[in-house]
Amino acid sequence: MSRKSDEVTLMKGNEAIAHAAVRCGCDGYFGYPITPQSEILETLMEIEPWKTTGMVVLQAESEVASINMVYGAAGCGKKSMTTSSSPGVSLMQEGISYMAGAELPGVIVNVMRGGPGLGTIQPSQADYFQATKGGGHGDYRMPVLAPASVQEMADFTVLAFDLAFKYLTPAMILADGIIGQMMEKVVLPPFTPRRSEEEIRRECPWATLGKTQDRNPNYISSLELRSEEMEKINLRLQKRYREIEKNEVRYEEIQCEDADFIFVAFGTMARVCQKAVEIAREEGLKVGLIRPITLFPYPYNRIAELSEKVKGFISVEMSAGQMVEDVRLAVSGKVPVEFYGRMGGIVPSPEEVLNALKTKLL
C-alpha cells in the first residue's frame, strides 16, 4: 500500500486487479469465490482497504447478489466492481442487463475458464460471445477490454472505470485463467482518492444519495411500460454504443507492416501468437499479429484495411471459434479467414498455432 507508484513489483494478474482497484479510488467490491480468480477477493481481504481508503469489500452469498450489490452501489454514483469466472458471470447476466438498462456504471471482471456448464478451472476464451454480443437479455452492449498481461490487468481496471462512468454503462474486463494466475512485473497505478460525496453529487446528479431540497427525487430503474418511451431509451442507448464504437476502439499491431499473413488473437492467445510471429520471422515467413484490446468496440475498420494488403488471416482462440466471426465480418470475403482453436482448458503452443497457419493459409 505504501509502494511508490513507479515501483516495479511481481504479482499475479488477479492480485494486480485488487491493488489497482484500491488505488484508483474504487468505493466498493462485491464478490463470490470461484476459481481461477478467488485471489482478487482474498487480496482485498488481506490488504483491508476499508482501513485506508474506506473502500467497502464484501463477500456476497452468490454472484447474483454480487452484481446486484454493484447495481446498488453504482446507483449511488459509487465506483464499484465485481469479479468472477465463467459460470459465475453467467449468473450475473441478469444484473448486467439491468445495469445497462438503468444506465449504471460499474466494472465486471471475467477471468474465463472452460465451459460449458461447470466445465473446467483451466483457462478458456469461450465467453467471447457472451461478453461482446450482449450476454443478458435485451439490446445492449458494453465496453469489453481484453488484457494480455498482468500490467494490463492493473491498467484496464482503471480504464474500465473511466469508460463505465464516461458512457454510463457496465464495462467488462475479459481475462482468462492464465492472465489471472500468471505472475509478471507490474507497475501499479498511482493512488487516486475516492471521490467525496460532493464530487459525486456534482458528477453524477442522478445518484441516489438522498433527496435534497434543491432537486426532485432520483430513481434508478430500467422499467418503462410505455412502448414509445421504452424505444426512446433504447435509441439513446444505441446512440451511446455508436459513440463508443467511434471513440474507443483499441488494438495492438505487431509486425503487420509487411505481413503476408496475420494472426488475430486476444489475451493469452495473443501472447502465444506473438511468439509464433517471432518464430515465423526467423523462418523467413512474413507473419504479423493484430491484437484487439477492445473486443467491443471491435477493430473492424483496421482489420478491413489490413485485408487490402495481406493474403490471409487466422483467428486463434481458446474456443470453438467465436471472435473469428467478427474477423470474417471485417474482412468481408476479400481474403481467406481461417480459424484455429483449442478447448477444454488447453492452451496451444506457438509452434502449434504457427503450424496451423502454415497448414491452412500457405
Added chain:
Amino acid sequence: MNVKDIINPANLVYEKTTVMNDTPMHYCPGCSHGVVHKLLGEIIQEMDIQDKTIGVAPVGCGVFAYKYLDIDWQQAAHGRAPAVATAIKRLLPDRYVFTYQGDGDLAAIGTAETIHACSRGENIVFIYINNGIYGMTGGQMAPTTLPGMKSTTSPKGRDEKLEGHSLDMSKLLMHLDGVCYVTRQSVHTVASVRKTKRAIRKAFEYSMMNKGASVVEIVSTCSSGWRMSPADSNTWMEEHMFPVYAMGDLKDIE
C-alpha cells in the same frame, strides 16, 4: 360549520404527508399498498429524514413505489432488493435504507438475498407485504399462499402434497442472529394502521442503531388476485390469513 371553517388551518386535524405526491396510484381499490406508502411518507416526514432515506423497490405491484413517495429510490431486479440495499447501506451508513417487497419477491425468488442480508445483520429495514399471491402478474400461487387457497396456478386450491406448504418468512428470519426486530402487522383497521406505523418507525430507528436488520411484515389483501370485494377481502384475511400468519412481534432485541 361551512367549508371555509373546515379548511381553516386552526381546525385542521389531518394533513396528507408532503413526502407523498399527488400522482394517481395504480393500485386496485382495497389494496394495502397505498396505506403502507402513506405510513412510510408520514414516518419519513415526522423523522425529518427525506434527504437521508433511500428506498429499494421490488418487482411486483410495488415496482412503481418510486412514483408516489418523493425520496430517492432504486428499483431492483426481482428478489434482489436486499442485495441492492446492502450495498447502499454499506456505502452510505448514515442513510436510512429500506426495501419494499412483496411475498413473491422476498419469499420466493429473493429468498437467498433476504436470508443472507438478514444473517449478515445489515442495518436495513424490510417492508414485507404478504398477501399470499402474485398480484401484478394476475393472481398466481406464491410460497405464502394458504393451503386450499385458490389462485390461477392452483385453481383447485393449493394442495400441500403437490405444491408444498405456506412459507412463513418472518418465523424463519427471527431465528437469525443478524435480525433485531421481526413483527407482523396489518393495515385493515384504524388500530392496525396505527400499530403498523409504530412498528415501521421502530424499525427505521433500529436501522440507525447498528442493531441489525428489521423485518416488518404486513399481512395484506389483494382484492383483484383473491377475486373478492375489498370488504370481503378484509374479512377473509382475518378469518384465513391471521390464523396462519399471527399478528404481533416475533422478535424485538431492545
